[in-house]
Amino acid sequence: MPTHRILAITGQTDEAPDCRTVRLDGAMDAQPGQFVMVWVPGRDEFPMSVSYIGDNFGVTYRIVGNGTRSLSAMNPGDKIGIRGPYGRGFEITGRRMLAIAGGTGMASIAPLVEKAVESGVEVDLALGAKTAPELIMRGRCEEAGAKVHVSTDDGSAGMKGLATDIAAKVLDGGDFDSVCACGPERMTTGVLDLAQKRGLPLQASLERYMKCGIGVCDSCAIDGKHVCVDGPVFSREVLASLTDLGRTRLSISGRRVPLD
Ligand SMILES: Cc1cc2nc3c(=O)[nH]c(=O)nc-3n(C[C@H](O)[C@H](O)[C@H](O)COP(=O)(O)OP(=O)(O)OC[C@H]3O[C@@H](n4cnc5c(N)ncnc54)[C@H](O)[C@@H]3O)c2cc1C
Numbered sequence: 001m002p003t004h005r006i007l008a009i010t011g012q013t014d015e016a017p018d019c020r021t022v023r024l025d026g027a028m029d030a031q032p033g034q035f036v037m038v039w040v041p042g043r044d045e046f047p048m049s050v051s052y053i054g055d056n057f058g059v060t061y062r063i064v065g066n067g068t069r070s071l072s073a074m075n076p077g078d079k080i081g082i083r084g085p086y087g088r089g090f091e092i093t094g095r096r097m098l099a100i101a102g103g104t105g106m107a108s109i110a111p112l113v114e115k116a117v118e119s120g121v122e123v124d125l126a127l128g129a130k131t132a133p134e135l136i137m138r139g140r141c142e143e144a145g146a147k148v149h150v151s152t153d154d155g156s157a158g159m160k161g162l163a164t165d166i167a168a169k170v171l172d173g174g175d176f177d178s179v180c181a182c183g184p185e186r187m188t189t190g191v192l193d194l195a196q197k198r199g200l201p202l203q204a205s206l207e208r209y210m211k212c213g214i215g216v217c218d219s220c221a222i223d224g225k226h227v228c229v230d231g232p233v234f235s236r237e238v239l240a241s242l243t244d245l246g247r248t249r250l251s252i253s254g255r256r257v258p259l260d
């Protein structure tokens with residue numbers, strides 16, 4: 001049940017250069033893949049995946065602009081607003097899952113890995129980042145019991161290549177019946193291709209600019225769907241039907257622009 005709350009920050013930890021986790025004084029009951037709207041008073045409100053669910057509630061963010069920069073400068077005891085949880089998260093299905101995460105996509109994949117292992121699913125994780133220091137939450141997923149396969153674009157850790165390259169290798173070496181992914185949209189289109197070619201069920205999370213988070217303002221629209229309520233996690237069939245996927249998005253002013 002979504003709620004609106006003002007919560008105190010209990011601490012912030014560095015995950016990687018320009019990436020932090022903020023912990024909050026309040027519990028959050030959410031499904032892996034669901035998000036909250038984070039309001040930094042006087043600055044901005046933006047969507048963030050729930051990276052720590054339950055009593056340990058937290059979100060993990062890359063510092064990219066004004067809102068996240070202001071959040072990173074806040075101290076224990078400072079207060080922020082939280083609305084949510086919102087959206088459709090990942091469903092845990094099958095016996096053997098390949099989870100694929102690119103960069104801060106791990107914020108929604110790490111709680112999924114933990115919950116899937118707890119539910120008795122055998123989980124492999126393909127984790128990709130540009131460079132070794134940007135690989136986040138690897139130890140957390142290993143401790144949960146997942147088999148972790150790493151790639152970096154520059155070869156500084158694991159296989160040199162993209163998350164989709166390591167994912168393809170792992171898929172070819174095992175008998176998977178479920179694939180879940182969160183990362184940059186170009187990774188998602190690559191993962192969709194991998195799943196389509198192998199006829200595997202896929203759930204992948206999308207990012208679009210969001211204002212309301214509840215299906216009212218249209219700013220997160222993609223091919224007639226609202227990422228905030230119909231997603232952010234979509235099935236392979238829906239992803240394959242989206243003509244804007246990997247091509248265009250709506251800008252902050254609502255103009256259709258090419259994907260970065
Ligand atoms: C469902 C969902 C879950 C997300 N989860 C995470 C997460 O766990 N960790 C994380 O680091 N990032 C996540 N993001 C992206 C995050 O919301 C943006 O990076 C953040 O809003 C940037 O805010 P800013 O004020 O610092 O940057 P700004 O200066 O406002 O913008 C910097 C960039 O962020 C993008 N952006 C800005 N506002 C939004 C918005 N409201 N919605 C989507 N994109 C935006 C813009 O395209 C811009 O290029 C998620 C996005 C969505 C849609």
Ligand code: FES
Pocket residue numbers: 209210211212213214215216217218219220221226227228229
């Ligand atoms: S963010 Fe307003 S409709 Fe999705």
